[in-house]
Amino acid sequence: MSGNAITRRGFLAGTAGVIGAAGLAGYMSFDAWERAYADDSDTHGTVSTVHSTCNGCSNKCGFTAYVVDGKLRKLIGDERHPMAKGKLCARGYAYAEIAYSKDRLTDPLKKNDKGQFEAISWEQALSEIGAKVQQIVSSDGPGALAMVQDPRPSGSYYAKRFMSALGSPNVYTHGAACYESRESGIKQVIGANSWTSDVANAQMTxxxxxxxxxxxxxxxxxxxxxxxxxxxxxxxxxxxxxxxxxxxxxxxxxxxxxxxxxxxxxxxxxxxxxxxxxxxxxxxxxxxxxxxxxxxxxxxxxxxxxxxxxxxxxxxxxxxxxxxxxxxxxxxxxxxxxxxxxxxxxxxxxxxxxxxxxxxxxxxxxxxxLYPSVSAGKLDEGKFPSPPKPQAAQVGSDEFPLAVDGSALAAVKAASEGSVKGFFFYNSNMVGGYSNPSYLAQVVSGCDLSVCVDVQMSETAAACQYVLPDTSYLERSELPAFAGGAVPSVSMRTQVIDVVHPNTKPVDEIFTELAQACGVGQYFDFTMDELAAAQLASVGVDVDAARQMGTVYFNDKAFSYGSTPNWKTPTGKIQFASDACKKAGYEAVPSWIEPDVMPMGNELRLIEAKQPIHSHTMTANNETLMGITKKYDLTRAWINRSFAENLGIADGDTIEVSNEKYTGKIGVHVTDRIVPGALYLPSAYGVTVEDQHTAYGVGLRPADFLAFKLEPGYGSAMAHEVCVTVKKVNA
Amino acid sequence: MDAEKKALVFEVARASFAPAERDAWIALAAFSTWSGYLDACSSIARDECAVLSDLLASGELDALRHPLDYEAVRSFAARHFTGGLPQSVVPVESLYRTNPSQVPAYGGPSARYMGDLASSMGLELPARFASTPDHLAVEAGMAALLYRSDANLADSFVSERFTWLADFRLALVALDDDERMFFCALVDVIVALVECIRSGRHEAVSTNNLERK
The missing domain is CATH 3.40.228.10 (Dimethylsulfoxide Reductase, domain 2)
Known part of the structure; x- marks a missing residue:
């Protein structure tokens, strides 16, 4: 029987059949249905609640989802979640629209000879990717494969395990375009990647x-x-x-x-x-x-x-x-x-x-x-066998030895030099802004293999040969998310709604099937649910209880003031001087280093920062959030009033922002609330993939002005080491 | 109009806009079956649908004379009936019929209605359409079933349901793809048929009202 046929329950009827009297009695017109139900959907139907976690940014705030007849109706921030504390931000509410977005990827895609994407079957995608991976491993070794993934509970685990199974140590996050230098620098001093300022109890911060x-x-x-x-x-x-x-x-x-x-x-x-x-x-x-x-x-x-x-x-x-x-x-x-x-x-x-x-x-x-944390303990090796530790050094570790997580941009550099030949991306839009997007797209598209797993067509996906459609965060359960804190905790992302597009798959299934296709499926012979249960059991938590509560706290591990941290540095002490930094080309003690560029004459340093309604490029395609952007004209560049007056630029004018990499036009906000030598652009805009109908062409993307160059020793993007000039349009 | 002929029109639409299945498509595109479809269109046009008759006479439906082969149908669907691409025209009603303040998105009122309708009629939707019960293939399939069961209900359903196809056709015709006219023509047949049915129902209501007066 056709998989497209409508059937009477229990009968093989197809559309060649007929509907019986009982069935016809159930017919209702749309008007009648709408009068009966459509306006009453909050009170009509079966209501269920699910604790899960947001995906609108890196915080992963906990919420309670209210679902009526399978449709998400309401989100409320969870009081128990350490990041949310009962509140969600605008992104938390609006980003849920991604599940039903018109721009969702619905099928595996492959570029054809004309460079256009076509839907293909999962079997074809996995088989071709598997063959190419094996070819690269055979000719260049597993070190020629790299993965960039945005840290999420399941994604982090499965992406790393997949690459380890293949023998590659080249797993990266977006850190090089975000936190890499901070965590790496701090680690050199105190042996931990960061601290939490006790702002609420401080006399001064x-x-x-x-x-x-x-x-x-x-x-x-x-x-x-x-x-x-x-x-x-x-x-x-x-x-x-x-x-x-x-x-x-x-x-x-x-x-x-x-x-x-x-x-x-x-x-x-x-x-x-x-x-x-x-x-x-x-x-x-x-x-x-x-x-x-x-x-x-x-x-x-x-x-x-x-x-x-x-x-x-x-x-x-x-x-x-x-x-x-x-x-x-x-x-x-x-x-x-x-x-x-x-x-x-x-x-x-x-x-x-x-x-x-x-x-x-x-x-x-x-x-x-320095808050305590809890992580999953050792698991049953029989059920969850660990892949052998990759033998090769991570790409970039020679040139950027201080980078605690490695630098994805170092892998790009290696790909441009031909030593990385295959790139995987999970929920990472590296091309969209880790550094210069045109350059990154050119490098990724030039690889022998490029695969992106995502929910919508990002700039990175657009540069790849294969795109595998992920379920949205509302459509999947994930592994436990452990978090450090005053009281360490573990929170659960639990499936809220049914999968909207049946040809999408959750990340655990995608990497499991990729592993099977690449010949390393023996390391994935378990389900995500089994793994989640085992991870939680290893710390004495029942998985069902955790999903029911949303967040579980480890009260016995609670932080207490006044303790001396265990300094996890090579010397076991706070290091005012670091041998590793000296070896990497820095002074042993923190010392002044001039910025890479300084504005001259009429140049301005281009700086960027977030707005509270957007998380870089991932929320830009959200109609509700972009509606706020448009209502308040939030794409505008900011420049200092005195500087603007010298150039005859007034608030509300359109200016042309230009340097050797890019030229673009944008409205301007002239203000005293920025220093004279800087031009500010918000970081969420300038999406260049037409596939994102809401985000495409709105605003400027700061990274377009940026040259591809990396911070010595750390491998970060140096995102503000860029100067531009401005002029009034139609002056 | 002959209900079976209308059922056939919708049956062909169902098969054309659903994910292509090789054997089913080859059977549908076989000369005898496809001739039956073309005969049904001609018959409906001749007997009761001047709009469709005009379309046939104008040659605007010539793309239907020879059905695309399976590979062309599969390839077109792979390029356009998949989501998230600039050239995507996924045939799901929720993406085309919204009020001006709403963002087109999956799972709109039409999807909830179609899901409820199938459920209340004891019908089971194919798993691949579980979350998109307002897919054109499902709506066309429902129309075909209804025409084979109760023509009046079918007319009611069809006249309510398929007005979104005008916007869908606009998206189809804008595609940069030589095969688009075959799918446009399939839609044109339904749009013409719906117009005739709506017009007929309107006339019937008007007549009834006059008689009451």
Whole structure:
């Protein structure tokens, strides 16, 4: 019988048959149905609730989904979830539309001879990909394969396991375009990748280039609000006045790229004036003498010239922090100046970690907290056999030895040189903005094999030969998501609605079938449900209970103030001086490094940052969120008023932004809320794939102006090392 | 109109817009079967549907004279009846019929209606259409079944359901693809038929109203 036929239940009728009287009695016109049900769908039908997690950004906030007759009707942030604390942001609500989006990928795709995608069967896709993988492994070894995946519970596990099974260590995240330098720099100092500033209990917190109200995490913003109301002194160091200013006491405008100079000078003040915690430093650190000797040169006066912040302010901030210690910290940052933006990002991260160490704030109330975490224990090797550890070194580890997660962009460099021949992407839009998109697309499309797994056609998918359609996050359950915190927890993504498109598959099935097609299926002879149950059982949690509760806390592992962290550095101490950094070409102690470019004449440094309604490119195709963008004209570039007046540019004009890589036109917001030498563009826009009907052609994409170059030692994108000129259109 | 002939028109539409199945398509495109389809179109046009008659006379349906072979149908569907591409024209009603304030998306009211309708009539939808019960293949299949069961209900269903095809046809005809006219012609037949049925039902209502007065 045709798979397309409508049948009477229990009878092989097909459309050649007829409907019996009972069936015909069930007929209702659309008008009658609409009157009866359509406007009453919240109260009509079977209501079920499911705890799951959002996918609108990296926070993965927990929510309760209310489903009526299989259709998602409502989301409410889970009180129990550590990131959500009962709230979702605009992205959390709106991103759910992705499940029913017109732009969903519905079938496996392959490019034909004309470079156009055509739907193919899963059998064909898997068979051809498997054959090409085996061919590459046979001719160039497994090290010629690379994977970039955006960290999600199942994706992280399955992507890494798949590559390990093939023998490749080349698994990367988006870190090189986000947090890589920060985590890597911090790790060199304290042995952990980051800390959480105890903002809510602090007397003072300095944020450098991070805005909790823009890169939104509900719980973090709540902490900031609580601190503000309690009288904590909150300082935002940023070239731009951000949405977080509502909860802050002070905006310290800074010349972009010079944050390192500010922090070095803060360190200089507290060391030369003996304001640091000498006992703490003596007990917990190595390399302080070398650090103190070096830091002496970075006077507030010197830093004032670099940063544009007056000397008095720098000194005052240092004094205030010293007075507030240990109930203070410089916040760790995220994708900001220490994350991936400058040639000195990694050094900035190191300097910040050293400053906090000088004040002895680690694990102190109101300070910088190294939260405990919990992860799955050892599993039954018979059921879940571990693939052998890949023998080869990760691509990029020679040139960028400090990168804790490796650099996906190093793999791109290797692909451009011919040593990486096959690229896999899971939910990663690398081409859309990790660095220059045109260059990245050219490299990816030139590989012998390129495969992208995603829910909609991203720039990365468009550059690949094969695209495999993922289910949306609402249509699949995933492995447990363990999270560190004041009380470590595990949260569950659980399937909310039925799969909308039957030819899409969840990530665990896709990688399992890819592994089978590549001849390494023996490492995937289990289901996701079996694995989830085993992972949770290894930490004493029942999987059904976890799915029912959404989030489970490990109260016995709770954080307590005042403990001395276990410094997981090579020396077992806080490292003011790092041998690894010296080996990578840096000074052993954090030292000033000039930015890679500096604006000259009428040039501006192009800076970018998030808006609270978008998460880079992944939410740009959402009609509801883009509606907000359009209503408030949020694609506009910001430039400083005095600079604009010199060029005859007024607020609301259209300007042409240009450099050697790209030229584009955009509306302009002329404001005093940005420093004179910078031009700001929001990071979510400028999507270039027509397949995304809502996002296509809206706004400018900052990465288009960026050259492909990487931060020495760390391998990050140096996303703000770019200058542009502007002129008024039709002037 | 002859209900069986209308059933055949919708049956062919069902087969053409559903994922192509080799044996089923080869059987449908065989001379005798396809002739039956063309005869049905001519008969309906001649007897009761001037709009369809005009279309046939104008030559605008000439693309239907020779059905595409299986590979052409499969290939067209692979390029256009799959989601997420600039050249996608997925034949699902929810993507074409929305009010101006709504974003076209899967699972709209038409999908919920078709799901409820199939359920209340004791019909089981093919698994591949479980979440898109307002796919053209399903709606056409439902129309064919109804014509073979109760022509009045079928006319009611058809006159309500297929008005979205005008927008779908606009999307089809905009494709950069030589084979599009075959699918446009299949849609044109249904659109003409629906127009005649709606017109006939309107006349019947008007007559009844006059008689009451």
């Amino acid at each position: 300095i944020f450098i280039g991070r805005s909790y109200a823009d890169g939104l995490r509900p719980s973090a913003l709540m902490a900031m609000e609580k601190a503000h109301e309690a009288g904590s002194h909150i300082v935002l160091v940023d070239p731009r006045f951000t949405n977080s200013q509502k909860f802050a006491d002070e905006w310290v405008p800074i010349t972009p790229g010079t944050d390192l100079a500010l922090v070095l000078a803060l360190c200089q003040v507290v060391t030369t004036e003996d304001l640091y915690d000498a006992d703490y430093v003596a007990a917990n650190s190595v390399g302080f003498d070398e650090f103190r000797e070096s830091i002496a040169q970075y006077t507030p006066r010197w830093a004032a010239e670099k940063t544009g912040i007056d000397e008095t302010t720098i000194k005052r901030l240092a004094h205030q922090m010293a007075q507030a210690a240990p109930a203070c910290s410089i916040e760790s940052g995220w994708r900001g100046p220490s994350g991936c933006q400058y040639k000195n990002s990694g050094e900035l991260a190191r300097a910040v970690a050293c400053f906090n160490a000088l004040l002895g704030v680690y694990n102190q109330k109101g300070g910088a907290l």
